[in-house]
Amino acid sequence: MVFPRNVPIRSSRFLRAPAFALILWVCLWMNLNTGFWNLQNPNGVADWLLFIRAALPFAVLPLACLVLLSGRKFHLPGSSPSRLLMWYGLAAVIGTIFSPSPMASLYWSIAFLATILAAWTFIDARDPVGSTRQLLLVTWVGAFIVAAIIAHQSSNVIFGSSATGYGSIMAATEGLSRSSGVARWAAVPGLVCLVRAYHTRRPILIAMFLGFAAIAFFIVYRMQSRGAVFGSVAALLFALVISSRMRRYALPFAILAITVILLVDSPATVSDQITTYLERGQSEEAFISMTGRTRAYNHGMAAFMDSPLFGYGQWADRLIIHEHVHNSYLSALMNAGIVGGIPYLASWITGWILFFRLQKSSAQLRPEDRICLLEAGTVMMFFTVRAIPETTTAEFSVDLLVMAAVYVYLEILAASTASRPVRRLAPMYIHAKRQLLSSR
Secondary structure (H helix, E strand, O other), X not given: OOOOOOOOOOOOOOOOOOHHHHHHHHHHHHOOOOOHHHXXXXXXXXXXXXXXXXXXXXXXXXXXXXXXXXXXXXXXXXXXXXXXXXXHHHHXXXXXXXOOOHHHHHHHHHHHHHXXXXXXXXXXXXXXXXXXXXXXXXXXXXXXXXXXXXXHHOHXXXXXXXXXXXXXXXXXXXXXXXXXXXXXXXXXXXXXXXHHHOOOOOHHHHHHHHHHHHHHHHHHHHHOOHHHHHHHHHHHHHHHHHOHHHHHHHHHHHHHHHHHHHHXXXXXXXXXHHHHHHHXXXXXXXXXXXXXXXXXXXXXXXXXXXXXXXXXXXXXXXXXXXXXXXXXXXXXXXXXXXXXXXXXXXXXXXXXXXXXXXXXXXXXXXXXXXXXXXXXXXXXXXXXXXXXXXXXXHOOOHHHHHHHHHHHHHXXXXXXXXXXXXXXXXXXXXXXXXXXXXXX
């Protein structure tokens, strides 16, 4: 990435990203909870709205290509995570040839590729870091709004008197989301709000962020989604380890809370309660099989072995084994075979390499970028854990939208820090030379 030195940066503090990039991104968010099945014979206003939302990827993909080819020059390294995801997505397009339903598979490939391309349109030459930072913030806000809507629609289940929301949330959301999906929607803004709470000095904002985070994690707890629970715990521990400010304030509070819990109940009682919570009333067989996931893994592996090179294209698990395979890496192998599975795995690895490189040189970053970097890493840890029991970035979903924003922000931030020391050396060298001449 080459950043021009003499290009003026927008004076507006609100709109850092290009307006067309924001519009394309909003269109992809509007496409969530639709599918190719909504593109058939619409009847009535509601059906037409679903038809339009489902057709949005067909508009976003060519428009994003036009924007990227219209003279906005940028270069991302071949090992950048978003570019690796693009290679995976293109391999899945080839796999569409072997799909039992090529048109359905192609639809999800178009939505997948449109997400990566739309994220790239945020790389604005005038202010690339500010623009991609806004991409990240808009993504956080989008997740927060959807989580708030779900919490309102499902308030009787989430905040009701029932022992748990697991198993009953589907009816409350009219079949649009399972407990794992609702927990994911809540966890992302919850993690971001918690990081924000410990990195602001305004009491009102601290109280507001902590309040939102408490509600979000209460929803995660009520959903009893083990993937979201373990992902949230891992993300919170990660934030505590990485952030010295959170270690200073949050860690003593967490130790105090655990101590109080152990004083109220014995360790054995607490252990039994945790076990009961995680088992969710399932039989030993259902618990060991991870609620049928091991069966899906076996079927998915057998399907992958039948087409190991290019796979079957996007949505292969639903079209081949007729169930959700519940694992990102196996889903990638089914969708794009070994050809696409390798860059998919590499996207996670390079994403973490980018984060730790940036964290190592975080002293060079602006204060707002240090906070956004921690938020990005915390959310990435959540989805890294969630990638094991769910499909995360292997298919088009809100998980992909969030992680595409995280990856592009990390890539541009890394490029900016790599070029910044070069600009700083010149004035430092001149100042040192003047001091040396004056001493003579």
